[in-house]
Amino acid sequence: QKKTFTKWVNSHLSRVSCRITDLYMDLRDGRMLIKLLEVLSGERLPKPTKGRMRIHCLENVDKALQFLKEQRVHLENMGSHDIVDGNHRLTLGLIWTIILRFQIQDISVETEDNKEKKSAKDALLLWCQMKTAGYPNVNIHNFTTS
Numbered sequence: 001q002k003k004t005f006t007k008w009v010n011s012h013l014s015r016v017s018c019r020i021t022d023l024y025m026d027l028r029d030g031r032m033l034i035k036l037l038e039v040l041s042g043e044r045l046p047k048p049t050k051g052r053m054r055i056h057c058l059e060n061v062d063k064a065l066q067f068l069k070e071q072r073v074h075l076e077n078m079g080s081h082d083i084v085d086g087n088h089r090l091t092l093g094l095i096w097t098i099i100l101r102f103q104i105q106d107i108s109v110e111t112e113d114n115k116e117k118k119s120a121k122d123a124l125l126l127w128c129q130m131k132t133a134g135y136p137n138v139n140i141h142n143f144t145t146s
Contacts, residue, residue: 002088005095008103012039023095024086030060033083037064040102041071057084073101 006023009032013019018035020026027033031048038045046063049056061080068075075097082090100120125143132138140146 001092005092005099008099009036009095012036015039024088024091027091027094028061028084028086029057030062030064030080030083033064034060034067036098037067040098041067043067054084068098068101071101073097 002023006020009023010019013032013036016035016039018032020032029052034045034048037043045067048060048063058080061083065075065078065080065083075094078090078094083094121143125140128140132140
């Protein structure tokens, strides 16, 4: 996952001639995270704080997380300290959340009837239903109980 997410981040950062080598280390000061969100959203975020101390890093990551909250991105149990501390699981979770929001939130799905936009979750559910349609006693209605 780390390798894949690093490549994904770099594919977007390359638009502004930036690059990361270590996903966990290079996002800790918040600067690349802010740049990534600017590239993906096309919006200007608050200017990153220049210092290198922990408090400056926390402030920068907090700016990025605040922007995501304003975009209605749900960040559960994650704070700026988790990213600054290089928490692997939460850093991967943050990047996955960003991918979902900015890359695959709306997917065009073609059915026999028409072509329409669906959320990534609805599109995946529809795909599962279509792939299992021919199997007896397989009825998928949701991702929890069926």
